[in-house]
Amino acid sequence: MTLDEIDKIKEEGLRECDAVKTLPELEAVRIKYIGRNGFLPQIMKGLKDVSPDERSEYGRIANEFKNRVGSALDLKKAELAAGGAANGESTFDYSMPGIWRGLGAKHPISSIIEETIRIFGRLGFTVAEGPDVETGYHNFEALNTPAHHPSLDNTDTFWLETGELLRTQTSPVQIRVMEGRKPPVRIITPGRCYRRDTTDATHSANFHQVEGLYVDRNVSLADLKGTLAYFAREMMGPGVDVRFRPHFFPFTEPSVEADFTCHVCGGKGCRVCKNSGWIEIAGAGMVDPRVFKKVGYDSEEFTGYAFGMGIERIAMIKYGINDIRFLYENDARFLQQFV
Numbered sequence: 162m163t164l165d166e167i168d169k170i171k172e173e174g175l176r177e178c179d180a181v182k183t184l185p186e187l188e189a190v191r192i193k194y195i196g197r198n199g200f201l202p203q204i205m206k207g208l209k210d211v212s213p214d215e216r217s218e219y220g221r222i223a224n225e226f227k228n229r230v231g232s233a234l235d236l237k238k239a240e241l242a243a244g245g246a247a248n249g250e251s252t253f254d255y256s257m258p259g260i261w262r263g264l265g266a267k268h269p270i271s272s273i274i275e276e277t278i279r280i281f282g283r284l285g286f287t288v289a290e291g292p293d294v295e296t297g298y299h300n301f302e303a304l305n306t307p308a309h310h311p312s313l314d315n316t317d318t319f320w321l322e323t324g325e326l327l328r329t330q331t332s333p334v335q336i337r338v339m340e341g342r343k344p345p346v347r348i349i350t351p352g353r354c355y356r357r358d359t360t361d362a363t364h365s366a367n368f369h370q371v372e373g374l375y376v377d378r379n380v381s382l383a384d385l386k387g388t389l390a391y392f393a394r395e396m397m398g399p400g401v402d403v404r405f406r407p408h409f410f411p412f413t414e415p416s417v418e419a420d421f422t423c424h425v426c427g428g429k430g431c432r433v434c435k436n437s438g439w440i441e442i443a444g445a446g447m448v449d450p451r452v453f454k455k456v457g458y459d460s461e462e463f464t465g466y467a468f469g470m471g472i473e474r475i476a477m478i479k480y481g482i483n484d485i486r487f488l489y490e491n492d493a494r495f496l497q498q499f500v
């Protein structure tokens with residue numbers, strides 16, 4: 162093949178490349194010019210018949226053929242792919258195998274919150290929410306917690322520069338709801354709480370509670386016990402019972418701590434319940450008249466109960482999780498177990 166002939170084939174190739182409109186057409190041009198049985202190998206083969214003094218020029222022309230046609234093909238390919246996409250034609254390769262991302266699962270905290278909402282929903286409770294950034298008034302003062310109470314300390318509560326704080330409990334939502342409506346009130350409020358606790362197997366500086374509040378005429382401690390017992394059985398299983406132990410909270414009187422029968426041993430005593438047969442679940446009590454006074458409710462006419470439970474605690478007990486930190490690390494090996 163003469164140098165002129167090579168040049169002519171090259172020009173022809175560039176023209177053909179320029180003219181194609183589709184990727185398959187382009188592929189045909191590629192095969193014709195630089196494919197295994199195309200012009201390029203023929204040109205290369207011709208090198209050995211060229212006289213020694215013309216050999217370097219022949220090599221240069223052959224190289225130029227390869228580079229020019231090759232890059233024209235590459236350019237055209239990119240252009241066709243991009244053009245197709247721009248015209249709304251898909252350049253997606255439907256024959257490619259997909260990428261398996263794995264199946265996600267609901268986080269145990271979310272599951273417990275949703276289940277809690279369903280259970281109390283059947284009893285007529287609706288969901289109320291309040292802000293994570295609270296005023297000292299809603300988080301403490303309106304809840305009859307005096308300013309000298311240790312829970313107000315910097316060592317316990319995250320105070321903000323604005324004078325507000327990150328709520329240490331969901332109880333301030335009680336205040337906000339009662340400020341906004343007249344009895345009867347029957348709400349639960351799930352949400353995040355914040356305390357300056359050092360993280361360990363059972364503590365976290367950011368955890369979740371669900372608060373319950375029921376205010377009406379003639380609400381009694383017996384109603385509270387019946388409601389919590391219903392919740393206990395629905396959440397943990399039949400045969401789970403509730404007991405009250407006297408306790409103190411500034412905003413309830415009387416106050417109790419509510420324990421559920423240990424669902425692992427059925428109350429006989431095991432490692433989970435530290436051999437007591439009971440597991441502490443909630444703080445609760447009858448709303449203190451001083452709280453009603455703050456929100457303008459008449460405590461002669463209305464009574465009410467309130468309770469607050471730790472969501473993490475319920476999740477850990479129900480699913481047998483022995484370290485609260487598992488709930489925050491989002492380790493797929495942990496979460497996978499809840500698929």
Ligand code: PHE
Pocket residue numbers: 329330331332372410413443444445446467468469470
């Ligand atoms: N807010 C209390 C706590 O965080 C729990 C509680 C709620 C107690 C409602 C009584 C009534 O410990």
